[in-house]
Amino acid sequence: MYEGIVQDLIDELGRLPGVGPKSAQRIAFYILDADPGDVRRLAEVLTVVKEKVRFCITCGNVAESEQCRICADPRRDLSMLCVVEESKDVVAVERTREFRGRYHVLGGAISPIEGIGPDELRVKELMQRLADDTVTEVILATDPNLEGEATATYLTRLLRPLGLRVTRLASGLPVGGDLEYADEVTLGRAFEGRRSIDD
Amino acid sequence: MLRTQKLGEADRIVTLLTRHRGRLRAVAKGVRRTSSRFGGRLEPFMHVDLQIAEGRSLDVITQVETLSPFGATIGSDYRVYTAGTSMLETAERLVGEEGEPAVQQYLLLVGALRSLSTARHDPSLILDSFLLRSLSVAGYAPSFDACARCGAEGPHRSFNPASGGMLCTACRLPGSANPAPDTVALMSGLLTGDWANAEASDARARREASGLVAAYLQWHLERGLRSLVFVDR
Ligand SMILES: [Zn+2]
Ligand SMILES: [Zn+2]
Numbered sequence: 038m039y040e041g042i043v044q045d046l047i048d049e050l051g052r053l054p055g056v057g058p059k060s061a062q063r064i065a066f067y068i069l070d071a072d073p074g075d076v077r078r079l080a081e082v083l084t085v086v087k088e089k090v091r092f093c094i095t096c097g098n099v100a101e102s103e104q105c106r107i108c109a110d111p112r113r114d115l116s117m118l119c120v121v122e123e124s125k126d127v128v129a130v131e132r133t134r135e136f137r138g139r140y141h142v143l144g145g146a147i148s149p150i151e152g153i154g155p156d157e158l159r160v161k162e163l164m165q166r167l168a169d170d171t172v173t174e175v176i177l178a179t180d181p182n183l184e185g186e187a188t189a190t191y192l193t194r195l196l197r198p199l200g201l202r203v204t205r206l207a208s209g210l211p212v213g214g215d216l217e218y219a220d221e222v223t224l225g226r227a228f229e230g231r232r233s234i235d236d
Numbered sequence: 237m238l239r240t241q242k243l244g245e246a247d248r249i250v251t252l253l254t255r256h257r258g259r260l261r262a263v264a265k266g267v268r269r270t271s272s273r274f275g276g277r278l279e280p281f282m283h284v285d286l287q288i289a290e291g292r293s294l295d296v297i298t299q300v301e302t303l304s305p306f307g308a309t310i311g312s313d314y315r316v317y318t319a320g321t322s323m324l325e326t327a328e329r330l331v332g333e334e335g336e337p338a339v340q341q342y343l344l345l346v347g348a349l350r351s352l353s354t355a356r357h358d359p360s361l362i363l364d365s366f367l368l369r370s371l372s373v374a375g376y377a378p379s380f381d382a383c384a385r386c387g388a389e390g391p392h393r394s395f396n397p398a399s400g401g402m403l404c405t406a407c408r409l410p411g412s413a414n415p416a417p418d419t420v421a422l423m424s425g426l427l428t429g430d431w432a433n434a435e436a437s438d439a440r441a442r443r444e445a446s447g448l449v450a451a452y453l454q455w456h457l458e459r460g461l462r463s464l465v466f467v468d469r
Contacts, residue, residue, distance in 0.1 A: 055244045149321045149463035150239055150280075181270075183279040186311040194314060212276030215268045218246065223270065 097142035097159050099124045114138040119176045122146050129217045133225035146184040174202040180216045193234050204231040237282045238324045255342045258335040262295040281307040309353040318468045319359040323366050325463045330374040340373045360469045364449045365426040376456045380424035397455040419444040
């Protein structure tokens with residue numbers, strides 16, 4: 038244990054995802070050693086990001102105004118909707134340059150053991166977006182792991198009665214991984230080779 | 237494989253139920269990278285043969301071989317997935333960490349997952365049967381015939397989770413349920429493995445049995461099971 042404020046810093050850092058107690062300590066001492074200007078900039082960015090960035094009212098992606106840049110772009114194809122788990126997956130798909138439609142960010146995957154069911158995700162919002170006939174194809178691009186697969190299975194069952202084309206990214210994406218780690222070529226190919234879910 | 241949690245950039249902490257060492261947690265390094273040599277073998281439901289090296293704080297998985305790829309089939313059916321998830325959570329809660337061998341719980345879970353992945357019975361029935369048996373192995377066997385308090389021969393009318401099962405008219409406690417006789421027969425069949433009778437049960441008996449099994453389970457676990465409300469019956 039360190040004195041007061043240093044320990045507070047370590048505790049706060051330790052609450053970040055993926056940061057264990059040892060890393061928290063390392064980052065804390067990096068900050069203590071760092072140039073005061075650098076630290077001030079970091080602090081400012083943290084404050085500003087919380088003030089300015091919100092979630093797109095249409096798709097749930099991070100946005101700097103009411104709508105994100107993709108939803109506000111008139112050149113995007115309105116007939117195609119790509120469903121992903123997180124905003125970082127939007128970035129991964131955009132990198133491939135394969136997809137010109139819009140997105141829907143669920144906010145995670147269905148994971149009953151963590152207390153996350155369909156109602157905890159932006160599923161209702163998805164159904165509302167599909168209420169008119171603008172969208173004709175929904176691409177389910179959830180992570181290629183068990184929870185992503187189960188989420189896609191659930192959504193397929195929900196979407197099929199709407200008479201849309203529902204597709205899932207082609208295999209070739211290694212099972213067990215996170216979508217964000219797929220390289221552009223593999224992910225691009227998975228998009229091209231996406232298959233309809235029929236039965 | 238019972239549960240996975242993200243760790244750091246690309247690792248996961250996995251919780252597993254082992255035959256000889258009970259429940260344990262270990263680190264799977266780099267498993268979230270799409271180039272990982274572990275592939276999908278460390279996903280929930282997978283039945284695997286593992287090699288683990290002792291690490292500084294947590295053990296580290298060094299090798300994995302698939303015994304039965306239950307995850308693949310279970311993930312492609314939502315009813316099966318939600319029923320299976322509650323089985324994993326129950327096993328996690330009823331087996332102590334790093335403790336005694338848990339051979340019975342282990343075999344029970346593997347059997348139930350096999351039955352789920354081959355769609356041998358209705359997923360909801362498999363789940364309820366697993367819950368009753370897993371509780372029994374853990375020392376909370378319900379009584380569906382003799383009175384759970386005085387031992388008087390059944391059949392009886394009242395069911396009380398806190399008392400351990402059916403109660404005779406003399407022992408009956410306020411707040412007990414009065415399930416239909418065929419519901420009691422169904423629960424008894426699920427506990428003993430009488431699948432012929434279980435499969436013949438009607439929807440009403442199944443629904444009532446599921447509710448009572450859930451009440452029984454929640455009573456005997458300190459905290460309720462998180463995943464049970466999400467089961468798609
Ligand atoms: Zn948007
Ligand atoms: Zn009695």
